[in-house]
Amino acid sequence: MLPMLSCPQCAEALTEVGDSVVGCPGGHRFDVARQGYLSLLGSRSRTDTGDSADMVAARGQFLGAGHYGVIARAVAERAAAGPVLEIGAGTAYYLAAAVDAVVSPDAVPTAVTIGLALDSSRYAARRAAAAHPRIGSVVADAWSALPVLTGAAATVLSVFAPRDPAEVARVLAPGGRLVAVTPQPDHLVEIRGPLHMLTVDEGKPERLAAAFSGWLRVVDRADVRAEMRVTRTDVGALVLMGPSARHVQASELAANLDTFEDQTAVTLAVTISVLER
C-alpha cells in the first residue's frame, strides 16, 4: 500500500526504511503494528472519536450475520476501479466487497494492495488489516489531511462515516468516484425509539451533494430498502456498534431488549450516492 501513502507531517511519499518501519525523505518515521496496520497520525490528528474495542466487536458481530449484505453488494457494484480507499472503514466490510468486485479473478492473489482502509480507531484498524489479503490498513484522522497521495484512489467509499469533501476530491484520480451511503429517516425506525438510540444526522443525500458541490458531481443515486429479520442479539449489537454505545447502561439495555421478540422485523433504508470528480 506504500505507493498510495504520504507522510502525515510533510505530505512527502513514504518508503520502507527498516524492519516494520516506514518513513519519508524528511526523516519522519512510522511503525507498522504487530497486528499489521500502520499508524499515520499527524500532530493535529484526533483519535478520540474512533470506535472502542467493544463497538468494533459489536459491529463485526452484526455485519457477520449478513443483514447489511444488500448494502455491501450495492456499494461493490458501484465501485468502478481500484485502488479503492474507504474512509472510516471500521472492519472494512464494505471495502472487502468492493475489492472483490474490482479485482479480476485471474490476478495474482496478493501481489498488489488494492484496498486501503483508513480509520482513527486502532481496534478497527486491527480488524481491517485481517479482513482481506488485498487490503492494507492505516490509522489516520478523516478530519486532518489524509495521509494519501494526491490522485492515488480510483474509488473512495464512505459508509456511515466522516468525510471531508476537499480531501476526498484531492485523493481521487481524475474521473474517479466517491460511493457514499447515508441513512434514510426510517432506517432502523422500529428500534430507535424503544432503545433510546441517538439519531445522528449523518447527512441527507441533498446535504451530501451540497457539501461536495465545487468538487464532485452526483451522477447516480439509488435507494436500498429491505425488511431485516433480526434476533434480539442482533438488535443489541446494532445499539452497541453505534454512537449510543457511549451512553447506554448495560442493565438498561438488557431490560429494553427483553421487550423485543426473538425475531424482530427492522427496516433497512439507505441511499447510495455516486459522485464523480
Ligand SMILES: C[S@@+](CC[C@H](N)C(=O)[O-])C[C@H]1O[C@@H](n2cnc3c(N)ncnc32)[C@H](O)[C@@H]1O
Ligand atoms: C458508523 S462507523 C462505520 C464503519 C464502516 N464504514 C461500516 O459501515 O461498517 C464510523 C467509523 O468511523 C470511524 N471514525 C470516527 N471518527 C473518525 C475520524 N475522525 N477519522 C477516521 N475515522 C473515524 C470510527 O472509528 C468508525 O469505525
Ligand SMILES: [Zn+2]
Ligand atoms: Zn515527513
